Amino acid sequence: MSGPLSRYREKRDFTGTREPAGKAPKARAGTALSFVVQRHEARALHYDFRLELDGVLVSWAVPKGPSRDPDVKRLAIRVEDHPVEYGKFEGDIPKGHYGAGHVDIWDCGTWTPDGDPRHGLARGHLRFTLNGGTLKGAWALLRLGKEGKQWLLRKLDDGAIVEGDDAEAPASQAAGRRAPLPATLEPQLATLVDAPPQGPGWSYEVKYDGYRILCRFKQGRARLVSRNGKDWTGRMAVLAQALSALDLPDGWMDGEVVCLDERGVSDFQLLQNALDGRTAELSFMAFDLPYWDGADLRALPLSERQSRLEAVLAAMPEAGPLLMTQRLEVADGTEGRAAWSEACRLSLEGLICKRLDSRYTAGRGTAWLKLKCRPRQEYVIGGYTAPGGSRKHFGALLVGLRKGRKLEYAGRVGTGFSAATLSSLHKKLSALETDASPFDAELPGPGRDGRSAGGIHWVKPQLVAEIHYASLTRDKLLRQASFVGLRDDKPASEVSGEAAVAPADSDATANGKVGKTRITHPARVIIHDPDTTKLDLARYYESAGRLILPHLQGRRIALLRCPDGTDATCFFQKHISGQLPEGLERDGEHLLIRSVEGVLALVQRGVIEFHTWGGRAPHPDEPDRITIDLDPGPDVPWKAVAEGAQLARGLMREIGLAPFLKTTGGKGLHLVAPIRPTQPWETVKGLAHALADELARVIPERFTSNMSKARRRGRIFVDYLRNGNGATAIAAYSARARAGAPVSMPVGWDALESGRDLRGAAYNIRNAMDLAQELGDPWRGYEAARRTVGPRMLKKLGR
Template identity: 50%
Template sequence: MPRPDPLAPYHAKRDFAATPEPTGRPESRSEPQGLQFVVQRHAARRLHYDFRLEWGGTLKSWAVPKGPSLDPDIQRLAVQVEDHPLEYADFEGTIPPGHYGAGEVAVWDRGVWIPRGDVDEGLRRGKLQFELRGTRLHGEWTLYRLAHEPTQWMLRKRRDPHARPGDGDAVLHEEPTPLPAGPPTPPTRARNGRWAAGAAPPQIIEPQLATLVDRPPAGNRWVYEIKYDGYRMLARLEGEHVRLFSRNGLEWTDRLSALVRTLSVLRLGSGWLDGEIVVMDAQGRTDFHALQAALDRDASQVEYVVFDVPWWGGRDLREEPLHARLEVLDRVFEQLPPGVPLARSRPLDPQYVGQAVLQAACRMGLEGLIGKHLDAPYRAGRSPHWIKLKCRGEQEVVVGGYTEPGGSRGHLGALLVGIHDEEGKLRYAGRVGSGFDERTLAQMWQRLQPLRAPRCPFVPRPTLPRATTVHWVRPELVVQVRFATWTHEGLLRQASFVGVREDKPAKEVRREVAEPRSAPDDPASGPTASPAAAAGTAPRASAKERRADVRGIPVSNPHRLVYSVPRVTKLEVVRYHEAIGEHLLPHLLSRPLSLVRCPQGTGGDCFFQKHVQTRLPDGVVAVEVPSSEGPDTQVAVTSIEGVIALAQYGNVEFHTWGARMPRPDRPDRLTMDLDPDPDLPWSSVVEAAQLTRVLLEELGLVAFLKTTGGKGLHIVTPIRTTRGWDEVKAFAKAVASRLATVAPQRFTARLTKTRREGRIFVDYLRNGRGATAVAAYSLRARPGAPVSMPLAWEALDPREDLRGEHFNIRNALAHAPGADAAWAAYEESRRTLTVNMMRALGLDG
């Protein structure tokens, strides 16, 4: 029986003597052009966009009335029409009036498409997932058929780095970007039924590294895996040819020959796997001591735990979101026979989110967790979307010497260890004397003998007890230690030896500091820093480069990193304050300030400062304010030059009083700080802000909105200076209590953290004497370099999370005009806190 002609419906609808459309015939192309897609703008009776995918020798076609959208929350109707010939992908012209599809046709976008899964099965079942690589459309997409509607489908952009929430139909009006030169790589059928470009994997891939944070971030798009106690290892596979590389690019192929043989025999495919080599104990936990012993004697015990796949089957997956890479990894592991020393790292139970996931891990006796954002790409270097959380303090340190043993102990007494500072000098960090057994003591002593040196490598030389006999060594050996805490002198307290680190050069060892609060929740957060940048260091600058001027103000150490993610230097921070100054200054003028200074960058120690101890620079003045202990002298700024000067001093955040000079005893604003439980979704914060606004407006006040640069929002109300601090604070507390009474499931006014679970704490304490709130347009000393941004109430959308680094040092200036407009009526909106308002909240007016 002859196969039906798939183009028969196409031919039946057209008179080719009158229309310029190609006649065409089904064909299978052999030239290396890949699977093409095309989107044509079709001005027929109604303007629409024709979406076409090459498959089976024709173009599968859908009419999309409103055109594609890059917003993953927008789904577009796509009506399936007859298959078109491949030549139609090049068609542009006018279909004459009176003929099917009459109107202008123009190519709007074109490129290659890469199916996800079996296309024929997807067409039959009514669901296609695919990647587009065009001039306007990129990334992951889905087409799915509506139930009981054979021709009606929906086209939707999937969440990935190419998605643009809130974009609407903006992409329809943008200019296209050129396609890369040359034809796309031809696709080949992979063993698992997917289509992928037929190319060899790259020779080397730089791994993505985790950023240490002090607690899990908010949001439900994070997954958590066990933090394994082993060595990071990447595997390059090309058929039976296998090579293994450590995280710093050293080849371990010969040293792990047993694992290489296993991977070679399996012939999993072509690509790169990312994971950790480990040795498990009897309880199934990783044992770093056992791993080192196995590497020294019998590496056949070593297992490879795989957690990512940056490249596979001819496709570079590094720009794919994590959830898509994990799907590929699942298919790789479906091929594995039982009993091989290859394991797949699995996310923990999703019932645990936020801080609960770390608490559960620590109760289980785990070392810690690795958290990963499901929508983030794979990026070389430190990433804010790949984080590590530790149950116990751990640190890599460099051995600079050892002491003689005492008593019955053999070989050595304690290791003397250090950490490099930002200038590359090895600073003494203390002694490590516990954690050894007889075997590890002997092994460590043997490792140190070839490194013996006549001089102390630490700067400055540490002060040790007189009776201590010390042997100095060249600072080349890196060891891992566990410890209780850091002392104020920068020494490790209660340090215990874990093992030798052979996968990291000594020169790269820096003090590892947890980023404050939480990691950002937006995968499109800007450029990722290099490993050195994430450690808070930058390349050494020349004497000329160590100074710069901004408005005549000398900037010392301009290339010092203030933020590691994204990479932001001190000079960039100072220039930000110069650029944003005209918008920031009105929020600072005449207000006493509290400053957050980070002299060594946000990865180092940051602290609040109310007084500038040095001579006050131009544009900064001393002001006298009341306090419970009498008059107190603080600072205020009078010009943009003053703002720049404070930034040069290492200031990152500006926090302001709720009163202005010369009446610091009379508040002129009310600030309600909505501080949500970290696990609450953005939509709950939006609802809470709107309810707070309603209450304030019912009282007769005007509410203005701004982000904090953190996880909450500020609602600011301008008031006349008719009442003192105690009355204003009481009023703010009464507002918070009223919200908690009206909606107890949403709000709490209690300070106790146990009362905040699943709710929003309405922090009224910003309204007390001496209390401050972060100023509008101020930077925050947090990952992502976020900025506190004024907002119009209309901008508050539950579908677009505006917290954290949504507004940041890179985009704040562009948003500033709109933000100023949102608060344009601030001064004229001042209201008096009347007796009736006080009584409405149950206060004595």
């Protein structure tokens, strides 16, 4: 055996390892040369640095990994050349084989030699430029001695240096990137859990009884913004003026506006009094610093952001309006439970637990958790009862929770009111009185809730009340409920309840492990606006597993892969060679997904989007759905898109189909009609084509079935091509590789009546699961709605 790969092949038994044997080396003309750095957890951790040249990967083992600091020279040991195919290898080399251990791609991209690289290698001085995800700019490899295998890898001084850089340091330890001050900022939210997280690496903070507020400083002026984006500067004018007087740099602080009682404990009733015009001093309890003084800090770990926040507040007056949140020293889950018990003994609201290494990510996730001392939740007021005995104004509030467009009754609240509160609240309720009950069903129990003649008053469901309660009955009704105060930082339409969940395994989270799958490069930003990491995406798919699997299982899959994120190259893939990870299987040359672990294994490989065939096993060649893709021109407003969907729905129902609706995560909508798998692709595609032509014929000013971009101007292209053999459509609940990480979301037809624009990132990986819980299953009845495609349908379309 001879040739440049002979030494490589001699060391390996390819019947037992998935490493590629490699094809005969062949230099690629006219294409950029690739490079890859692989993190290799063998007997000793090291990094393999590989440069493509003459059809092979010229390779060095770098024990400590590359450093982007020019003052740091790394030892690099020349090893045998590897096949170019090895640049794509990730996974495990089995025990007993050469190099046994785990291999991940740490960085990759292209490289450009400075001069003749062969001459540089021969003389032991190779200079080159890297263009990778992490490694960029000018570099050099210098051989120690004339013939030895030991080289030095060094970053050269240019604009791509990072002082103190270390390959094993978290990527998020880099300095915050320079960026203009964002006009808006979506807050990070905490998930309610029923126990403290286990393991180290968590910060514990006091949970305050106040209003979540983001403070934007610009040119010395402070603006206060509620968690749902409303400007509250006017409502908290005195506090805003006091914060402005501090003359701080431009930036965003995240915190809670509170009123502290004489014990220094936040009191929501005092806060309500202050906002109603009664004297009370407001304080801003800051706990995060997402942006400051020209730098976007959201990618930094919480520990770093809070250290910077402490440094800012250290220069503030002690008696001023700006305070640092109270933090507790907690080593692990056992100490966390003790801290929680003590917080409850002191009558605090609870604790907030935050991962010290977590980045600031908009929306609700598992990096921030909340532990409550007593059940407390927001409810929508739907009515009130007449007063009894000596009480004035009203007796009890009747409250509920939103479930889609419905308001489900949740019980009555008859305590917690002062005389002043009874009076002020009654005025607000009286202004909202209506004749009809806003609840979706009769209130339970005859004669309950004061329903004698004139004993109950219905109101428009617009006010949100914060309620303490002891527990819930089997019917999910409140027990021992007590009024805390009104909340107007969250609209009534979004009050759907919150259920505590078990905290995630913190050790797995720290190691980038989701389910059974280890996510490499978990902090790599793969989508922007806001920055979304590979780990964020994996966690979304884990939480969405039970919802997305019914749309994937049994269907052939096409994948959109973006291994280095959407800033780099993305490509479609329908096949995977080699051994498949757990949760995947083959259908001939096609790929099928069996479980959530299969989804996560593909996310680990850089998959963002999942697209599915229109047929399902055991009849993959006979489609079981018709998908009509409404693709509007760029100048078509949302209202016209929504109306177009209703018109298309009407035509589909007229010929006997029962379409369901979902967003695409782009600019259009999908109408999906379930059918019985009895017809070949050509018949089903022909019916879809006939539907598109009929819409274009009847309403030509709105629709076109011609895919020409010129014909789409001001119209909606009715795309029927999703129904051909081999054609695919984005799967329901799949994320999209677009700004905001949108999700293709199944919705009810009533969603079109709200006027809300459902395009783009209206549904995204940060809010999709909350909305799915709130809305329920909008596709209930999908299986029962299957129809048989036949000549009668075509005849109704004049075919």
